[in-house]
Amino acid sequence: MPFKDAFTSFPKLETDRFILRELRSEDAEAYYTYFSDHEVTKYWGYPGPKNIETASKTFTRFQNAFTRKEMITWGIASKDEEQIIGTCILNDFVRGSMVNLSYNLSRDYWGKGIMTEVLKTIIPFGFNELDINRIQAKVMPENHSSVNLLTKLGFVQEGLLRDYIFGEFITDTLIFSMLKKDSITAA
Template identity: 40%
Template sequence: MDTTRFPDFPLLSTPRLLLRVLASSDLDDLYEYASDPEIDHHTPWDHYKNIEEARENLNEFLEAYEKHGFWAWGIEHSKDKKLIGIININKPGYNRKVEVGYTIARNYWGQGLATEALQALIRYGFEKLDVARIEAVILPENRASSKVLLKAGMQFEGLLRSYQVWKGKPSDLEMYAIVRK
């Protein structure tokens, strides 16, 4: 991990995870988890078909750090010392709300790691970014992600009809949110 390239990147840690800057050395781990076709059922993007797609996407993240700052964290498993996912938050605007999203490698599903990462990001959003509201949207059939969001303290707010285009078609999405107390 090259922390010297982005020295102000905020590291977030949990008992089992380190949320950190992505680095070019993450390419193999990124490709390993995001080339899994199972991801296609839960994300607006398709799995990587080859390592070049992973390299292009990783370079996009690194370029975004240069232009916009720290809005996506690599999720590193502390024990395994490998990248197992990505969690992101968009920059807060004038209305002090943000949207979060995440992906986790299938080998790590069902272990509470996505919830752990999300809780760390929620704390960061409220404590350091001073946001008033944190949102997430998911496909209605993604029940595992619904459980993650609820366990992290978010509440289901409703179904948003044809809210976003996912894979070329307008899709209904469920909205979850947590507000600053």
């Protein structure tokens, strides 16, 4: 599918346990609740929303960015429950050939293989449906969970960006990448 055609309607994806879907106004409270946890935002680079109304406005920005073909933000919801427990984002597309990957998850769900499962669906979508050649992720060196996750999935650590602007922080930042030709999930 050509890159431009991937943005005609929001791509709903499924894993064994989860539905990856567009965020809705009724998700604002769950989003606000887990993003209010400092442990969740510690490595995110931005503070969480100040209130539920701000969370809802964030969803509008996500939807507008999707319309402009700049970002896809999936809410992660269990197939058993509709409540979101995290998000996964592809953004900063470069000529339809490269994209940044970011993700977050409610602390209540850490250590259960959820993000591994979700990314094993998002990565092939990026390579095959969006025809992306390079997916990259930027991670603070102290974020050992993300470093381990990306390494386990086959991302290659390319280097360290010193005093890099990471959201609202200036911090050293690791950059990881996966190329379509190197991805076993692209097939």
